[in-house]
Amino acid sequence: MRSENMPPMKINLPLLLLLSWLPAAAVFAVDTKPVAGRLQAGAATSNITPEIGGDIVGGFVPFPCTDIHDELHARCLVLDDGKTKVALVVCDLLGMHRSLCVEAKRLIQDATGIPASHVLISATHTHSAVNALGERVRGYHSDQPLTGYQTFVARRISDGVRRAIATLRPAEIGFGSVEVPEHVFNRRWFMRDGTVPPSPFGKMDRVKMNPPGGSADLMEPAGPTDPAVSFLAVREPGGRMISIFSAYSLHYVGGVSQGQISADYYGLYCEALKRLQAGAEQxxxxxxxMANGTSGDINNINFRTPRKSLPPYEQMRYVANDVAKKVQEAVAAVEWKAEATLxxxxxxxxxxxxxxxxxLLAWAKDVExxxxxxxxxNSMTAVYSGRVQRLAQASPETKTPAQLIRIGDIAIGxxxxxxxxxxxxxFKTRSPFKHSFMVELANGYYGYLPTPRHFELGGYETWPGTNYLEPQASVKLMESLLGMARELAAQKP
Ligand SMILES: [Zn+2]
Incomplete structure (x- = not known):
């Protein structure tokens, strides 16, 4: 394992005298030499709000951004066990192309020495952000040149990690989990025979995504929910909270004003949780x-009752405040540790x-x-005809990224x-670690990942062009994650 230790800093008197004239932040950095075996943590945010005028990507067809409701951020947490550093980054974006993540990791490695394998970059899936997926609409490729906004985001991620490193200080860490079932619903439903409309390809699906709320034709959801918010909390020894990295399996909430940029409930949750911390402004x-867990088939709509319409931002604020309150309560039960192997x-x-x-290709050409x-x-059939034709010309390899981060007895896949x-x-059940959870939309974007069972059932998430990867992809990903988890779990703590 490669070490990312910097050579020990020699402190001399003239330097100290010079530093005593610098602002508090600069002097602060002097006290943060890594000490082997002692955990350190630092966290920072980096603003990635786009300019007004770009296209918002969350809708079926993009539409222009005319205003900004709340800022978008790359939120960064860096942990250092004295030998190894890991960086966890969550961005307020719908998704990020693999090439954006590759570039951000290259910048981070150049500036800090943290290797790409030790940097986890994920998107929240806010639908009120501009496009960081790049040329996805023109093709399915593992590598592609970056747009101006993607280049900006990559640099801002790297800046955020560097800023987090500048605040590294001795820390204690703990894992927590709290069940918050009331905001998550499976959105794929079995319906009465003959009531699921045909797919854009003219095929009959057995389940319907986002069926009409309260409909008498609804039978049962086609899958479970995961109600747990998993989190790792870090604080100064016995003192002030440094950061909480959390993951909840909720697609997004939505309900923004037309044309506005917003980080959705993810950003509001982070702000709400910050307000609950003593000394958060110091x-x-x-x-x-707040990373996205595994929410490809989960959203915030209770389909058993008719949907009520609420003023913009009301529902996402309600979810954000409620989840933040429950996580904060769960922090009280955390067992703190001063060491964690990374x-x-x-x-x-x-x-x-x-x-x-x-x-299928012949169908697509015929539609076009x-x-x-x-x-x-802009019709659904025409959009899928285009997607199918581009999928048929995809680059030879997907380079599908899989990553396992070990933080003491916690595994993040x-x-x-x-x-x-x-x-x-x-993954939570089969991982050999005491605490395990997954983060999706990480290190790239490759569409929906139904399990093989769901390919049999059909529905939106399984349609070619919504789903990009082979039907066995979820099985292969799981094998890879469990293999890496077993390898890391076998090493001494
Ligand atoms: Zn989605």
Whole structure:
């Protein structure tokens, strides 16, 4: 394992005298030499709000951003066990192309020595952000040139990690988990025979995504939810909270005003949790992070009752405040430890893109030939005809990223997809670590990841163009994560 220790800093008197004239932040850094075996932590945020005018990507068809409701951030937590550092970054974005993450990790490694394998970068899945997926709309590729905004985000992620390192200080760590079932609902439903509409491909699905709320045709959800908010909390020894990294399996909440940028409930949760901390405004400020767990089939809509309409931001604020309150209560039960072995593994998996059969491609070309006007181009059938044709020309390799971060007796497994709740639950059960959870939309974006069972059931998340990867992808990802977890668990604590 490569060490990222910097050579020990020699402190001399003239330097100290010079530093005594510098602002508090600079002097602060002098006290933070790594000490072997003692855990340190630092956290910082980096603003990634785009300019007004770009296209907001969360809708079925992009529309322009006309205002900013709340700022978007890359939220960064760095841990250092005296030998090894890991960086955890959560960005207020719908998703990030793999190439953006590769570039951010390159910048971080150049500036700090933390290798790419030890940096976890994920997106929250806020639907009110501009595009950081780059040229996805023009093709399915593992590598692509970055847009201006993607380049900006990569630099801001790297800046955030550097700023977090500048605040590294002795820390204690603890794991916690709290059940918050009331905000998560499985959105894929079995419905009465003949009531699931045909797919854009003219095929009959057995389940419907986002069915009409309260409909008499609803039978049962097609999968479970994962109601747990898993979190790791770090604080100054016996004192002020440094950061809480959390993950909850909730797709997003939504309900923004048209055209506004917002970090959705993820950002509001982080602010709410910060307000609950004593001394959160002191330097360095407390930083909360809310990563997305495994929520590809989970949202905030209770389908058993008709949907009520609320003023903008009301529901996301309600969810954010409630989850923050419950996590804060659970922090009181955390068992604090002054040491935690840090390690990480990363792999690029030989998973294939979803295969486009010749008859499907023929269907797509036929649809395209028949489209007449702008309204026809935006129809669901035409959009999928375009996606299928681009998927048929995908780059040879997916380079699907999988990563395992070990923090003491905690394992975080990652997926680059909108991953189903049952995958996250399986990882929690099968991982050899005492505490385990998954973070999705990590280190790249590769569409939805249904399990093989769900491919049989059909529905939106399984349609080619919504799903990019082969039907066995979730199984291969799980094997990779468990393999890396077993390898790291076998090493001494
Ligand atoms: Zn989604």
């Amino acid at each position: 330097f360095p400020p407390f930083v909360a992070l 390690d990480a593994r990363a792999q690029e998996l030989p998973i294939q893109w979803r295969k486009v059969e010749p008859e 030939a028949k489209v007449q006007d702008a309204a026809g181009k 990652t997926s680059p997809c909108e991953t189903f709740a049952e995958t996250g639950l399986e």
